[in-house]
């Protein structure tokens with residue numbers, strides 16, 4: 001084994017260890033559960049527990065703030081998951097939203113043909129008829145593979161009482177189309193002029209052939225997408241702008257810069273609607289993988305909807321001439337980002353508190369950005385005897401911050417429970433507090449302790465938490 005591959009394997013093994021630890025932490029502490037677990041689970045669907053829903057909401061809040069609240073020319077939308085079926089004809093999804101699928105004739109395992117090629121170090125831009133020439137076999141059992149066939153990723157269902165062809169309808173595989181079909185409505189209602197953007201967060205559904213890696217690839221997931229409508233000449237400038245802007249968003253939320261990178265798609269890799277695409281990738285424990293895509297979609301979508309709906313979707317330029325706006329899209333996954341924030345924040349340290357019972361233990365700290373942390377403040381009475389007074393402090397801080405109250409167990413253990421879920425501030429109410437009206441506030445990262453007057457606690461925390 002070469003030195004290089006030994007190192008790569010070591011990295012992978014360490015990475016897989018991290019994924020296992022993360023899956024276990026997520027279940028144990030109530031971030032993420034396997035869906036339908038008591039019925040044996042359902043593949044590639046996950047439920048967010050009490051802490052997970054807070055974290056995911058905070059991720060969405062941070063995106064909405066950066067993309068809508070703080071931008072002059074971006075407004076929001078929340079469109080339906082079910083839409084007119086013709087939309088998917090116009091968008092090209094009915095014909096083109098497919099993955100190349102092969103089955104193993106022996107063990108029946110199913111693969112994405114492009115993934116098999118990638119695993120062999122071959123470019124995924126093959127022609128199906130070339131596939132056999134590469135002599136590829138099943139990765140599991142070495143068995144012979146079937147021919148490649150296209151598999152449409154859209155989930156189909158029926159609308160209304162009759163289950164016939166005419167009532168077929170699809171669960172949206174992306175949120176973007178809801179934006180395009182509302183383009184005129186939004187522009188008119190909010191008196192926008194080009195350039196402007198429409199942002200949306202919502203569920204999307206894809207019948208992925210090979211889901212996996214926990215919440216990285218699911219069949220039901222959430223997207224946060226923004227379509228930015230521009231003049232065709234401004235394409236290059238805005239494409240570059242949105243790459244930097246979106247990369248900066250992750251950095252601003254504390255993601256390790258060394259783990260983030262751009263990857264440009266080569267022409268053969270581009271989706272059917274795309275003129276150019278750049279992925280923002282993160283060094284996940286299993287591999288460098290896409291977090292978000294920035295796409296130059298040209299006028300593909302609006303021109304198709306104009307054609308299929310018969311509605312004029314052009315806008316007037318300053319010269320009075322009409323044109324179809326071009327689109328730069330930023331398309332990220334809420335679940336993928338949430339998983340990435342968790343992995344990036346995961347830190348192990350030797351026990352820090354120094355109390356007897358925790359000797360030689362490894363402590364986990366989730367160093368989540370304070371804006372993302374599910375619980376901002378924990379109020380911990382030093383003794384059960386202080387329960388009544390400490391609860392009053394809890395009632396005070398919970399008005400402005402998502403807070404927890406914990407009275408059970410040794411104080412060191414209670415601190416560790418909060419570190420493990422990323423709580424940035426622990427407020428301890430002790431016997432002196434009764435006399436001096438002050439509490440001790442401990443910072444998760446610096447371990448610094450401040451003595452703060454209860455009367456000033458809300459302002460102190462507001463300033464510290466930046467929320």
Ligand code: ATP
Pocket residue numbers: 174206208215216217218219221222223290291292293331332333334335336337
């Ligand atoms: P991939 O190559 O990983 O399948 P994609 O190129 O199909 O992704 P897009 O269609 O560009 O992805 O979707 C935009 C974003 O939506 C992705 O960057 C990802 O964050 C998220 N996303 C897409 N598919 C899934 C999925 N099955 N599960 C979770 N998130 C997803």
